[in-house]
Amino acid sequence: MGSNRWYDALLVVSFGGPEKPEDVMPFLENVARGRNIPRERLLEVEAHYQRFGGRSPINQQCRDLIAALDVDVPVYWGNRNWHPFLTDTVRRMKEDGVRKAAAFVTSAYGSYSSCRQYLDDIARARAAVPGAPEIVKLPHYHDHPGFIAAMVDNTRKAIARLPESERESARLVFTAHSIPISMARSSGPSGGLYERQHQRTASLVAEALGGAREWDLVWQSRSGPPHIPWLEPDVCDHLEALHAKGVRAVVVVPIGFVSDHMEVIYDLDVEAKDTAERLGMAFARAATPGTHPRFVAMVKELLAEPEPAPCPATCCPAPRRG
Ligand SMILES: CC1=C(CCC(=O)O)c2cc3nc(cc4[nH]c(cc5[nH]c(cc1n2)c(C)c5CCC(=O)O)c(CCC(=O)O)c4C)C(CCC(=O)O)=C3C
Numbered sequence: 478m479g480s481n482r483w484y485d486a487l488l489v490v491s492f493g494g495p496e497k498p499e500d501v502m503p504f505l506e507n508v509a510r511g512r513n514i515p516r517e518r519l520l521e522v523e524a525h526y527q528r529f530g531g532r533s534p535i536n537q538q539c540r541d542l543i544a545a546l547d548v549d550v551p552v553y554w555g556n557r558n559w560h561p562f563l564t565d566t567v568r569r570m571k572e573d574g575v576r577k578a579a580a581f582v583t584s585a586y587g588s589y590s591s592c593r594q595y596l597d598d599i600a601r602a603r604a605a606v607p608g609a610p611e612i613v614k615l616p617h618y619h620d621h622p623g624f625i626a627a628m629v630d631n632t633r634k635a636i637a638r639l640p641e642s643e644r645e646s647a648r649l650v651f652t653a654h655s656i657p658i659s660m661a662r663s664s665g666p667s668g669g670l671y672e673r674q675h676q677r678t679a680s681l682v683a684e685a686l687g688g689a690r691e692w693d694l695v696w697q698s699r700s701g702p703p704h705i706p707w708l709e710p711d712v713c714d715h716l717e718a719l720h721a722k723g724v725r726a727v728v729v730v731p732i733g734f735v736s737d738h739m740e741v742i743y744d745l746d747v748e749a750k751d752t753a754e755r756l757g758m759a760f761a762r763a764a765t766p767g768t769h770p771r772f773v774a775m776v777k778e779l780l781a782e783p784e785p786a787p788c789p790a791t792c793c794p795a796p797r798r799g
């Protein structure tokens with residue numbers, strides 16, 4: 478394998494997050510630039526970060542993943558919204574003589590926010606660095622056996638944390654980041670890809686667990702102005718609906734996230750957990766893939782594949798501003 482590699486470096490591309498209180502607002506300003514996010518929503522999200530000492534788990538998760546990777550080329554790391562910024566990383570890659578890098582993005586799915594925006598980030602960083610290396614994004618891995626196996630294992634462990642009497646009947650609640658419905662409709666080469674990929678991931682995990690359990694796919698972490706429709710139901714509303722139907726225990730499985738993010742440790746471990754507690758439902762949250770050995774091995778398996786073809790230039794277009 479080694480001699481006919483199509484890449485000479487691996488670039489991990491992520492969202493980025495603040496790691497101290499004074500970084501939170503500048504980080505949020507980067508995220509919100511050119512986007513339509515109400516001020517009140519940003520202040521609310523700021524409070525989520527400050528509740529955790531101004532520190533998102535995402536950067537350390539990236540460092541841990543990189544430390545766990547077993548690949549035979551140099552590994553670089555660059556973010557969209559916080560240090561280390563992608564442009565600085567691409568400059569360093571160029572200085573180190575990298576010619577062509579494979580990009581592993583910490584998002585498994587297609588859509589503007591989860592795929593195209595990262596491609597745009599890479600293109601912008603390369604445009605800012607004369608002589609920048611070529612950078613080829615690895616394909617979506619939402620249904621890769623390594624990604625699925627990590628989530629299946631983590632879901633089994635979460636079920637085992639429930640009170641014994643609730644384990645057999647516990648319902649699986651798969652959750653992912655909500656996006657505007659218009660963005661969901663325009664995702665992928667023929668539309669609807671974001672929801673379709675999540676449906677497939679959820680069904681693969683549910684099947685691997687024996688297929689006997691009822692499951693749902695719901696959404697979380699809605700942003701944007703209230704009059705713009707986003708994917709629903711929201712995970713907390715859904716817990717209320719399940720409770721009304723007599724469900725007594727849930728296992729929330731964050732299939733939309735490859736590692737712990739603020740959306741996982743706040744929106745699920747605080748908000749969804751509080752909702753379940755208030756309703757008297759037993760609640761367990763499955764761990765994210767993080768540095769699960771099967772997930773880490775998946776990165777190496779993706780690199781062993783032939784060079785992937787790029788996404789069609791027309792899929793997952795940027796949303797219209799408004
Ligand atoms: C699909 C998707 C993913 C999954 C794919 C991927 O992983 O990339 C994702 C990941 C993430 N989103 C993150 C943080 C934020 N997202 C925001 C806002 C938004 N997200 C959106 C979508 C997504 N986001 C959208 C359509 C918006 C509206 C504004 C816009 O059109 O861009 C805002 C603004 C405040 C608010 O929430 O309103 C913040 C702070 C973090 C870092 C968390 C941490 O620090 O641990 C991560 C990994």
Ligand SMILES: [Fe+2]
Nearest residue numbers: 590654698700
């Ligand atoms: Fe987001």
